[in-house]
Amino acid sequence: MTVETVTAAVLVIGDEILSGRTKDKNIGYIAEYLTQLGIDVREVRVVPDVEEEIVTALNALRHRYTYVFTTGGIGPTHDDITADSVAKAFGVDISEDPRVIALMAPRYKPGEFNAARRRMARIPHGADLVANKVSVAPGFMIGNVIIMAGVPAVMQTMLDDVTPRLKTGTKMLMETIDAAGLAEGTYGGPLGDIAAAHTGATIGSYPSFLDGKFSNQIVVRSKDAQVLAAAVADVHAMIARLNAARAAG
Amino acid sequence: MTVETVTAAVLVIGDEILSGRTKDKNIGYIAEYLTQLGIDVREVRVVPDVEEEIVTALNALRHRYTYVFTTGGIGPTHDDITADSVAKAFGVDISEDPRVIALMAPRYKPGEFNAARRRMARIPHGADLVANKVSVAPGFMIGNVIIMAGVPAVMQTMLDDVTPRLKTGTKMLMETIDAAGLAEGTYGGPLGDIAAAHTGATIGSYPSFLDGKFSNQIVVRSKDAQVLAAAVADVHAMIARLNAARAAG
Numbered sequence: 001m002t003v004e005t006v007t008a009a010v011l012v013i014g015d016e017i018l019s020g021r022t023k024d025k026n027i028g029y030i031a032e033y034l035t036q037l038g039i040d041v042r043e044v045r046v047v048p049d050v051e052e053e054i055v056t057a058l059n060a061l062r063h064r065y066t067y068v069f070t071t072g073g074i075g076p077t078h079d080d081i082t083a084d085s086v087a088k089a090f091g092v093d094i095s096e097d098p099r100v101i102a103l104m105a106p107r108y109k110p111g112e113f114n115a116a117r118r119r120m121a122r123i124p125h126g127a128d129l130v131a132n133k134v135s136v137a138p139g140f141m142i143g144n145v146i147i148m149a150g151v152p153a154v155m156q157t158m159l160d161d162v163t164p165r166l167k168t169g170t171k172m173l174m175e176t177i178d179a180a181g182l183a184e185g186t187y188g189g190p191l192g193d194i195a196a197a198h199t200g201a202t203i204g205s206y207p208s209f210l211d212g213k214f215s216n217q218i219v220v221r222s223k224d225a226q227v228l229a230a231a232v233a234d235v236h237a238m239i240a241r242l243n244a245a246r247a248a249g
Numbered sequence: 250m251t252v253e254t255v256t257a258a259v260l261v262i263g264d265e266i267l268s269g270r271t272k273d274k275n276i277g278y279i280a281e282y283l284t285q286l287g288i289d290v291r292e293v294r295v296v297p298d299v300e301e302e303i304v305t306a307l308n309a310l311r312h313r314y315t316y317v318f319t320t321g322g323i324g325p326t327h328d329d330i331t332a333d334s335v336a337k338a339f340g341v342d343i344s345e346d347p348r349v350i351a352l353m354a355p356r357y358k359p360g361e362f363n364a365a366r367r368r369m370a371r372i373p374h375g376a377d378l379v380a381n382k383v384s385v386a387p388g389f390m391i392g393n394v395i396i397m398a399g400v401p402a403v404m405q406t407m408l409d410d411v412t413p414r415l416k417t418g419t420k421m422l423m424e425t426i427d428a429a430g431l432a433e434g435t436y437g438g439p440l441g442d443i444a445a446a447h448t449g450a451t452i453g454s455y456p457s458f459l460d461g462k463f464s465n466q467i468v469v470r471s472k473d474a475q476v477l478a479a480a481v482a483d484v485h486a487m488i489a490r491l492n493a494a495r496a497a498g
Contacts, residue, residue, distance in 0.1 A: 012293075014453075015451065015453055015470075016453055016455055016468065017276070017277075017280065017293070018280055018289075018290045018291065018292070018293065019280060019281075019284050019290070019421065019423070019470070020277055020278070020279075020280030020281025020282070020283075020284050020290075021281075021423070021425075021455075021468060022277075022455060023277035024273075024276065024277065027266070027273060027276075027295070028266075028269055028271075028272035028273065029269075030269075031266065031267055031268060031269030032268075032269025032270075033269070034269075035268050035269050040267075041267045041268070041269070042267065042297060043267070043294065043295065043296060043297075043302075044261075044266075044267065044293075044294065044295035045292065045293065045294050045295075046276070046292065046293035046294075047292060048291060048292075049453070053292075075433055075437075075454065075456065076433050076434045076437040077433055077436075077437045077440055077441065077453075077454040078437070078440060078441035078444050078445070078452070079444070079451075079452065079453045079454060112434070112435075114434065114435075114437075114438060115437075115438055116433070116434050116435075116436075116437025116438045116441070117434035117437070119437065120434075134458065135458075135463070151456055151457065151458050151463075152458075153458040154458065172268065174268070174270070176270075184324055184325050184326055184365070185325045185361070185363065185365050185366035185369075186361075186363075186365075187326075187365075188324075188325040188326045188327070188363075188364075188365025188366070188368065189363060189364055189365045191326055191327060192326065192327035192365070195327050195328070196327075202264065202328075203327070203328065204264055204265055204298070204326075204328045205324065205326040205328060206265055206270075206271060207324065207400055208400065209383065209384075209400050209401075209402045209403065214384070214400075219265065219270060221264075221268070
């Protein structure tokens with residue numbers, strides 16, 4: 001089969017994540033969302049609210065992946081420096097965007113559309129807007145970079161809005177198989193053999209620890225349904241074999 | 250005052266985080282833990298189970314920060330390639346470590362300490378062990394890099410174990426001030442002035458969106474208690490002034 005690969009990185013911008021003050025909820029959401037679309041997330045970075053760090057990370061990522069999705073730093077306060085940093089990374093000017101002014105101005109009473117709020121209308125030149133269905137002030141897309149809010153509810157509406165504009169690749173198919181009480185160390189050897197035999201699939205083994213006990217899941221991923229099915233069948237057979245051996249004692 | 254700065258990066262290793270299959274719980278925990286110790290987390294990266302990616306990220310981070318903490322990829326299955334990748338990054342050999350064999354061997358019945366489980370005893374030469382109080386197979390510390398498990402309960406015991414070996418810096422002090430119903434756009438201007446006037450403090454404004462409403466918190470951070478207190482006082486005065494204006498309004 002022909003596999004189309006579209007890749008992405010996520011760049012989380014915010015001191016509050018690095019200090020642990022705010023626990024990020026966007027990485028997992030975006031990763032799952034893009035995977036389901038057929039966009040493979042290959043890397044995530046979290047950087048502080050420091051222009052040089054944002055510019056460096058953004059330039060490293062945008063040249064390497066099909067898309068970069070950023071979260072955070074587009075509000076009305078002094079620590080919201082994402083839009084300016086993005087303009088710097090792309091080497092373009094930034095100024096108040098009349099499209100954003102037109103969206104935002106009617107929302108405020110006379111005198112309330114102040115300088116702080118107008119900061120949210122500063123958009124790098126050449127960017128397209130990304131709608132915010134919660135609180136109007138938009139994100140934007142410039143080149144292959146999508147700039148979104150950090151507040152999860154707002155970010156999620158922006159992701160929905162930009163989705164029709166994204167090219168997508170062959171979807172990664174995924175099947176999860178419960179290891180049925182087998183220890184990772186018990187199936188590690190044969191699972192490695194199965195992984196080596198099915199090079200078109202990626203096989204992972206994921207332990208969880210709950211109430212003092214480990215339980216394991218085996219995840220098989222492939223973009224080819226036949227390759228997936230063959231690897232999954234081998235994993236099921238392996239589990240049956242090991243459990244029979246265990247029962248036999 | 251004399252400020253000692255000790256920095257860290259977190260490197261999360263695992264396809265399952267990038268696919269969204271597993272929602273990371275370690276980044277926030279480690280960030281909060283290290284911040285409280287007096288170690289400033291400056292960057293986080295998430296990379297897949299691909300040796301070249303792990304080596305590249307690890308080498309970028311370990312030369313830049315005092316410490317790098319990794320999570321994931323040290324179990325007994327074929328996709329656990331962190332220890333070998335770390336050895337490669339450091340250019341050292343890796344083999345079964347007699348200290349780990351001595352820890353692990355007594356835990357298994359005859360014949361059960363198989364090749365897969367012995368993979369967990371592979372430790373890069375020159376590393377010190379980091380104890381795992383949940384399931385024995387240890388993490389390790391080599392140079393300035395601490396290698397921990399991905400399962401949160403296990404990772405947390407490793408972090409506790411390594412803590413006495415870490416140098417720590419001046420603790421970042423942090424105060425959170427509720428914005429008392431004020432909109433970010435209302436206080437964005439004056440808060441920026443306060444931030445500019447207190448260069449020894451970092452001030453952030455963090456909106457949350459819950460039940461259809463935004464609420465905002467202002468976080469002031471500094472390593473100097475006097476600087477912190479002065480900035481916090483100015484923020485409180487600003488909120489009182491803006492709320493009085495609103496009431497008069």
